[in-house]
Amino acid sequence: MTTLLWLRDDLRTLDHEALTAACEDVRDSGGAVVGLWIREEAEVDADGGRLGARPLGAAARWWNHRSLEALAPRLEALGVPLVFARGDAAAVVPAVAAGLGADVVRWSRRYAPRSRALDARIKSMLVDAGVAAHSHPGALLAEPWEVTTKVGGPYGVFTPFHRTLSEVEIAPELEVPEPVDPPGPAVRDALDRLHEEGLLLRLPALGLLDERPRWWEETVALHWEPGERAALDGLARMAQGVANYGATRDVPADADSTTGLSPRLRSGELSVRTAWHAVRRAAVDGQVSAEDARAWIRQLHWREFSWHLTFHHPDLHERPLRPQFAVFPYRQDEELAEAWRRGRTGIRLVDAGMRQLWESGWMHNRVRMVAASLFCKNLLQPWWEGEAWFWDTLVDADEANNPVSWQWVAGSGADASPYFRIFNPDTQAAKFDPEGRYVAQWLPEAVQPLSGYPPAPVVDLTVSRREALDAYEAMKEAVAGRA
Structure with a gap:
């Protein structure tokens, strides 16, 4: 028996249900397990819509390259070679399975609607080809269909969701599986053929490090x-x-x-x-x-x-969960957006956070909220453009937490912060960075004379707060006018 283990956002050996099941498939059969990671390039439908997972941001591409480098020898020690491919997963997975003569394909579940649809399509293709296909939990504490309201629907408010999830019994973690026999000559020869044919690539050829x-x-x-x-x-x-x-x-x-x-x-x-x-x-x-x-x-x-x-809810990175926000009167201004991205707004706490992001690929969560609030409220820039910047530059931006958190700040999401809650960066700095240590660490020119740091903020915080509230009232009037 040969099992193909399709890895995605599960680059580990500990507490990995799909890996454990794959090893059990072949432990006593003399078969083999092969790990596969794909740089997915999703298909586009007739209307230009994306099919499959959201393409990785630059920070995640760099992280995945380095993490895969580290994972390969750990899997090899378990008897599982790790191979790589690039392209549409709906074409790659069945082709690799066929080339290996795989009997089973296993993977950890994904939850975004387009990713789920792609996985279901691939599972159907495999089954039609006579290959068993199994998905496993592994990314969440509880599956979405296991945590529901009393009437069986999904939660739209965090606090009752948190209360319900707190009552769920969390299963114990799985140990790293015992090693299996490494692939024999037949599987090794098949892997060599797939490399010669160009279906499988070496990790550097995936181009994950090509940018910046x-x-x-x-x-x-x-x-x-x-x-x-x-x-x-x-x-x-x-x-x-x-x-x-x-x-x-x-x-x-x-x-x-x-x-x-x-x-x-x-x-x-x-x-x-x-x-x-x-x-x-x-x-x-x-x-x-x-x-x-x-x-x-x-x-x-x-x-x-x-x-x-x-x-x-599909496409939360570009579609407001609250439909009325589709007509919110944002004022797209590339000069303002670029000042925000580069930490040149003249608003110290936000600029320090954006510099921390650019230098480290990470930003403290409190500062993320303040920076996001400034972007989509005081600067009146579309929240999805700020979300896209975080998606590209944060090493921890995932397909759910990043857009949901941005929509929370923007007021357009589930259980969203009331729109009138507009974080004042100066007040936040006085409360959470009263000695200016954070600003001094990430924005040292702000505390140095004659440094060239912007002499004045790009917006007046009081005036821009009023303008944001006026924009919110204009949105409500536009929605009422359509009713």
């Missing part, structure tokens, strides 16, 4: 080490970030106020179930307080809530 190579290697790489081993090392230090989390999580200058695990969860180097069990153990052992553990798990639940919303 100096940025990644000279700046972002100084802050991160992708890979499962580094993820597990970070997990071992997790108590340091969770301790006093409830009190310090909004302090951007506090290096210990977060765990740094978000890109690990995004790439699947670490399962959310493993993270959940780790923080619960830390609370039982007295390494962290029960209150801090609950505060951190609440953030895991927000991630979960985002994915459950995404399961039910």
Whole structure:
């Protein structure tokens, strides 16, 4: 028996149900498991719509390349070679399965509607070809159909969702599977043929590092080490970030106020179930307080809530969940948007955050909210353009949490912040960075005389707040006029 394991956002060996099942397929049969990762290039339908997963942003491409480099020898030690391809997964997966003579294809589930539709299409194609196909859980604490309201529908408000999910029993994590026999000559020969035919490629040929190579290697790489081993090392230090989390999580200058695990969860180097069990153990052992553990798990639940919303609503990165926001009178201004992207707005906390993002591929969550609020409210720029910038530059931007969080700030999403809640960056800085340590770290020219830092903000915060509220009233009037 030969099993093809199609890897996506699950670049790990610990607590990996699809990998464990694949190894069990062949353990006593003398067969083989082959891992496959595809740089997916989705098809486009007749109307120009995307079919399949959202294309990876530049930051995720860099991270995945380095994480795959680290994963390959870990899988090889389990007897599982890792191979690569590029193209439409609906063409690649069946072709690789056929070329290997695979009996089974396994993968971890995806939840965005277009990804689910693609996976269902591929499963149908495999079954029609006589190949068994199985999807497995692995990205969430609970499946979207397992956490529902009393009438059986999805939650649209976070707090009751959080309360219900808190009552769900989380299954224990799976150990790394025992090694299986490596592929024999027949499978190795088949892999060689697929490489000769150009269907399989070497990792560098996927082009994941083609864009901004100096940025990644000279700046972002100084802050991160992708890979499962580094993820597990970070997990071992997790108590340091969770301790006093409830009190310090909004302090951007506090290096210990977060765990740094978000890109690990995004790439699947670490399962959310493993993270959940780790923080619960830390609370039982007295390494962290029960209150801090609950505060951190609440953030895991927000991630979960985002994915459950995404399961039910396609294209949240470009379509407002609240339909009335489709007519919101944004004022697209490339000069303002570019000042925001480059940290040149003259508003210190936001500019420090945008510089942190550009240099490290990450930004503190409190500052993300403030920067997003400035962009789509004070500057009146379309929220989806800000979301796209975060998607391209954040190492932890995933297909659910990134757009759902942007829509929360913009007021157009589920359980959204009231539109009149417009974060004042100066007030936020005074509250969460009162000594200016965060600004001094990431925007040193702001505290240096004659540095050339913008002499004045691009907007007046008081005036622009009023304009944002006026725009909101104009949207409501436009919607009422259509009724």
